[in-house]
Amino acid sequence: MKADKIRQLDGAEIAKQVTETRAQMFRIRFQMTMGQVDGLKKYRELKKDRARMLTLEREAVLAAAKAAGKKG
Numbered sequence: 001m002k003a004d005k006i007r008q009l010d011g012a013e014i015a016k017q018v019t020e021t022r023a024q025m026f027r028i029r030f031q032m033t034m035g036q037v038d039g040l041k042k043y044r045e046l047k048k049d050r051a052r053m054l055t056l057e058r059e060a061v062l063a064a065a066k067a068a069g070k071k072g
Contacts, residue, residue: 001049006056014057021050 006014025046031037 001052003052003056006053011057011060014053018050018053018057021046021053025050 001017006017009017025043028037028039028043028046032039032043
């Protein structure tokens with residue numbers, strides 16, 4: 001998922017996506033351990049997507065804190 005698409009989502013949707021991505025990563029990692037799936041490429045892709053989501057979520061929190069600090 002690209003950063004532009006993630007920016008269009010609100011905080012609750014990003015949190016939901018992070019949770020879903022984490023679950024998918026767990027399943028793929030489990031399957032790779034069992035030798036069922038060769039999903040290393042998909043795992044790496046999910047890992048990067050999750051990092052993007054967490055980064056943009058953190059940026060939103062910092063922007064809100066900065067805006068609140070300027071008002072007060």
